[in-house]
Amino acid sequence: MSQIAYVETTGGVTAPRGFTAAGAVAAIKYERKDVALAYSDREASAAGVFTTNIVKAAPVLLTMEHIKDGIARAVVVNSGNANACVGPRGLDDARAMANEAAKLLGLPAEQVLVASTGVIGQPMPMDRVLSGVQRAVAELSSEGGHDAATAIMTTDTVAKEAAVTVELGGVKATIGGMAKGSGMIHPNMATMLCFITTDVAIDSRLLHQALNVAVENTFNMVTVDGDTSTNDMVLVLANGASGNRKISDEDLDYVTFATALEAVCLKLTMAVAADGEGATRLLEVRVQGAATQHDARLVARAVASSNLVKAAVFGKDANWGRIICAAGYSGASFNPDTVDIYVGDIQVAKNGGGLPFSEERATEMLSGNQAVFTIDLHNGDSCAIAWGCDLTYDYVSINGSYRT
Amino acid sequence: MSQIAYVETTGGVTAPRGFTAAGAVAAIKYERKDVALAYSDREASAAGVFTTNIVKAAPVLLTMEHIKDGIARAVVVNSGNANACVGPRGLDDARAMANEAAKLLGLPAEQVLVASTGVIGQPMPMDRVLSGVQRAVAELSSEGGHDAATAIMTTDTVAKEAAVTVELGGVKATIGGMAKGSGMIHPNMATMLCFITTDVAIDSRLLHQALNVAVENTFNMVTVDGDTSTNDMVLVLANGASGNRKISDEDLDYVTFATALEAVCLKLTMAVAADGEGATRLLEVRVQGAATQHDARLVARAVASSNLVKAAVFGKDANWGRIICAAGYSGASFNPDTVDIYVGDIQVAKNGGGLPFSEERATEMLSGNQAVFTIDLHNGDSCAIAWGCDLTYDYVSINGSYRT
Numbered sequence: 001m002s003q004i005a006y007v008e009t010t011g012g013v014t015a016p017r018g019f020t021a022a023g024a025v026a027a028i029k030y031e032r033k034d035v036a037l038a039y040s041d042r043e044a045s046a047a048g049v050f051t052t053n054i055v056k057a058a059p060v061l062l063t064m065e066h067i068k069d070g071i072a073r074a075v076v077v078n079s080g081n082a083n084a085c086v087g088p089r090g091l092d093d094a095r096a097m098a099n100e101a102a103k104l105l106g107l108p109a110e111q112v113l114v115a116s117t118g119v120i121g122q123p124m125p126m127d128r129v130l131s132g133v134q135r136a137v138a139e140l141s142s143e144g145g146h147d148a149a150t151a152i153m154t155t156d157t158v159a160k161e162a163a164v165t166v167e168l169g170g171v172k173a174t175i176g177g178m179a180k181g182s183g184m185i186h187p188n189m190a191t192m193l194c195f196i197t198t199d200v201a202i203d204s205r206l207l208h209q210a211l212n213v214a215v216e217n218t219f220n221m222v223t224v225d226g227d228t229s230t231n232d233m234v235l236v237l238a239n240g241a242s243g244n245r246k247i248s249d250e251d252l253d254y255v256t257f258a259t260a261l262e263a264v265c266l267k268l269t270m271a272v273a274a275d276g277e278g279a280t281r282l283l284e285v286r287v288q289g290a291a292t293q294h295d296a297r298l299v300a301r302a303v304a305s306s307n308l309v310k311a312a313v314f315g316k317d318a319n320w321g322r323i324i325c326a327a328g329y330s331g332a333s334f335n336p337d338t339v340d341i342y343v344g345d346i347q348v349a350k351n352g353g354g355l356p357f358s359e360e361r362a363t364e365m366l367s368g369n370q371a372v373f374t375i376d377l378h379n380g381d382s383c384a385i386a387w388g389c390d391l392t393y394d395y396v397s398i399n400g401s402y403r404t
Numbered sequence: 405m406s407q408i409a410y411v412e413t414t415g416g417v418t419a420p421r422g423f424t425a426a427g428a429v430a431a432i433k434y435e436r437k438d439v440a441l442a443y444s445d446r447e448a449s450a451a452g453v454f455t456t457n458i459v460k461a462a463p464v465l466l467t468m469e470h471i472k473d474g475i476a477r478a479v480v481v482n483s484g485n486a487n488a489c490v491g492p493r494g495l496d497d498a499r500a501m502a503n504e505a506a507k508l509l510g511l512p513a514e515q516v517l518v519a520s521t522g523v524i525g526q527p528m529p530m531d532r533v534l535s536g537v538q539r540a541v542a543e544l545s546s547e548g549g550h551d552a553a554t555a556i557m558t559t560d561t562v563a564k565e566a567a568v569t570v571e572l573g574g575v576k577a578t579i580g581g582m583a584k585g586s587g588m589i590h591p592n593m594a595t596m597l598c599f600i601t602t603d604v605a606i607d608s609r610l611l612h613q614a615l616n617v618a619v620e621n622t623f624n625m626v627t628v629d630g631d632t633s634t635n636d637m638v639l640v641l642a643n644g645a646s647g648n649r650k651i652s653d654e655d656l657d658y659v660t661f662a663t664a665l666e667a668v669c670l671k672l673t674m675a676v677a678a679d680g681e682g683a684t685r686l687l688e689v690r691v692q693g694a695a696t697q698h699d700a701r702l703v704a705r706a707v708a709s710s711n712l713v714k715a716a717v718f719g720k721d722a723n724w725g726r727i728i729c730a731a732g733y734s735g736a737s738f739n740p741d742t743v744d745i746y747v748g749d750i751q752v753a754k755n756g757g758g759l760p761f762s763e764e765r766a767t768e769m770l771s772g773n774q775a776v777f778t779i780d781l782h783n784g785d786s787c788a789i790a791w792g793c794d795l796t797y798d799y800v801s802i803n804g805s806y807r808t
Contacts, residue, residue: 085758120728
């Protein structure tokens with residue numbers, strides 16, 4: 001995959017041609033930008049991946065309905081309120097957001113996708129939300145990507161954007177994205193809100209396939225606290241404005257596009273993990289030598305999810321016993337007596353037992369803003385990488401008083 | 405079950421007749437009591453439940469072997485070192501512990517069960533361990549239960565003991581137990597070290613059956629941090645010294661015994677949850693109205709395990725959205741629109757949506773040393789209870805620097 005060229009660029013969701021965006025102040029919870037809008041000047045293929053939580057927020061249900069035909073033109077998002085667990089009015093409110101944006105943009109309501117993030121169980125202040133939607137429509141701009149990325153933040157400390165360009169049959173095409181996510185993040189669903197735009201022309205079935213693969217390798221491999229939200233989704237809109245020959249087969253163009261899409265997802269994934277609530281460093285867990293990819297993913301995610309591992313990373317403690325312990329309860333099958341473990345580039349365990357190593361150097365490996373563990377199971381050829389962060393005092397502080 | 409009478413008593417593992425115990429200083433990690441021994445003056449039926457982690461510590465493997473015949477007379481335990489992930493010498497060291505105790509007690513080595521708890525991946529200081537075993541044999545006493553319970557502690561802040569008496573066919577019989585467990589505790593295995601003694605005469609097959617049921621309802625429903633240890637086990641020795649007619653059928657005596665055994669396990673379970681690393685309060689999650697017991701357990705454990713719920717309990721925040729969210733990703737099937745939630749005796753959600761409630765009273769409900777959540781799924785007749793604790797600054801502090 002690494003031979004396929006894509007070039008990083010800037011601009012987030014407004015990097016691709018034909019897209020405008022905005023982030024408007026609605027003051028839903030705080031006085032800040034909290035309604036985001038992304039808009040395509042023409043019809044776009046659309047695909048989405050949604051939370052596996054059976055308690056789904058109203059906007060998730062509405063968007064799943066609106067995206068069924070594989071076509072959309074706008075995404076409207078609010079932060080500050082999840083519009084989840086509020087009874088039947090939840091769906092009415094989500095619909096009202098879509099309708100308001102559709103009316104002002106001159107679109108059928110079904111072409112507007114809706115997402116919400118924030119506190120669960122409190123009714124949306126719809127007067128403020130709708131005036132936020134109005135303001136966002138008025139503020140749409142081809143430079144609005146960053147404002148939109150800012151407006152979807154909750155406990156995030158930084159706006160998360162990514163964009164890359166690729167060549168498809170001599171035509172330059174662009175993929176841009178924004179994500180929000182900091183707490184309540186765990187594998188096995190679209191683990192956050194993420195919105196991706198592209199000016200590539202692609203069949204919506206193939207768009208969905210490429211998105212699924214990308215999510216599986218990126219967003220589904222990130223964990224902050226093991227809690228799977230009611231509101232998560234990853235959406236992609238592909239409007240064809242680049243002028244490429246429409247991708248309708250799994251040809252080289254498809255592979256190029258899928259690789260670049262995954263690169264955007266990966267950059268956003270790592271940004272989410274690094275910005276985990278209270279985190280001081282990104283944790284990357286690499287697993288190799290697994291019998292199956294499924295096993296590799298199980299081990300990588302179990303280690304990245306372990307509170308004990310995460311607390312040790314915070315404490316810069318190369319406590320590899322906790323790593324092999326988490327691998328052992330992950331559900332993957334392997335022989336404990338052939339496991340090697342590395343902290344950064346220092347091997348700390350061989351054949352399931354400890355090696356003498358310099359604690360000082362190991363602490364050094366854990367002192368930067370990124371900690372890397374490598375686990376070699378010596379049980380096959382499959383590998384996987386999971387991302388997480390350390391568990392800190394600030395995580396407890398943030399989540400001990402989120403509502404109030 | 406509540407009609408069956410058992411009476412709480414004191415004395416821990418030395419409460420039943422025919423058992424002596426000791427806690428000796430071996431200074432394995434710190435200068436403290438860290439080798440425990442429990443001994444039956446006659447042959448006892450024995451049963452055990454062991455960690456499901458595929459990385460099993462050497463003493464777990466040895467004890468699984470020694471208990472196969474359903475007979476044992478002694479349990480020797482050290483804290484301060486887990487004797488896990490140390491290569492082939494681990495099994496040699498576990499065997500040496502059993503052999504030393506067997507030699508001094510005049511038993512076949514197979515009648516000695518071994519357990520260890522502490523840091524993973526460091527070789528045992530066997531000279532100190534073995535002199536600890538020698539000292540423990542010398543100090544055996546019918547009042548030694550508390551010393552033994554003290555010697556198996558690691559990050560525990562209190563020794564955990566329980567004992568009850570029952571009448572079996574006019575004969576008074578006693579069940580006593582001790583447990584250690586504070587971090588690295590999670591459902592679906594014997595989630596800690598727990599040693600139970602009883603002077604009941606019972607067939608080892610039935611003893612195993614009663615233990616399995618008790619563990620399923622108690623130790624397998626407690627979670628501190630979602631990490632499943634390499635060393636956990638629950639052992640029970642039944643020596644028949646009470647003189648009851650040997651239980652060899654599932655008759656009333658069996659039911660009486662099984663109920664009392666579960667009561668001992670429950671008391672130890674709650675003691676472990678309340679003493680979760682850094683915990684300020686016990687969390688009890690009651691689920692009712694589930695379609696199946698499996699569903700009820702899934703929901704109860706997911707809620708009790710959620711970092712977000714646990715942090716909210718620490719912050720005395722009645723954030724019920726996190727409760728329904730955790731229920732939703734638990735894997736249980738239910739209709740989100742029929743869920744009722746109570747914090748203490750205050751209903752905070754009905755039919756999946758929030759109710760107005762006094763935040764002040766809810767905070768009060770979360771201010772004691774025990775927080776109770778009740779979740780009614782209105783989806784059937786099954787129920788379950790899980791226990792946990794809050795997630796605090798001290799958990800992070802303890803686990804950021806455990807090894808050093």
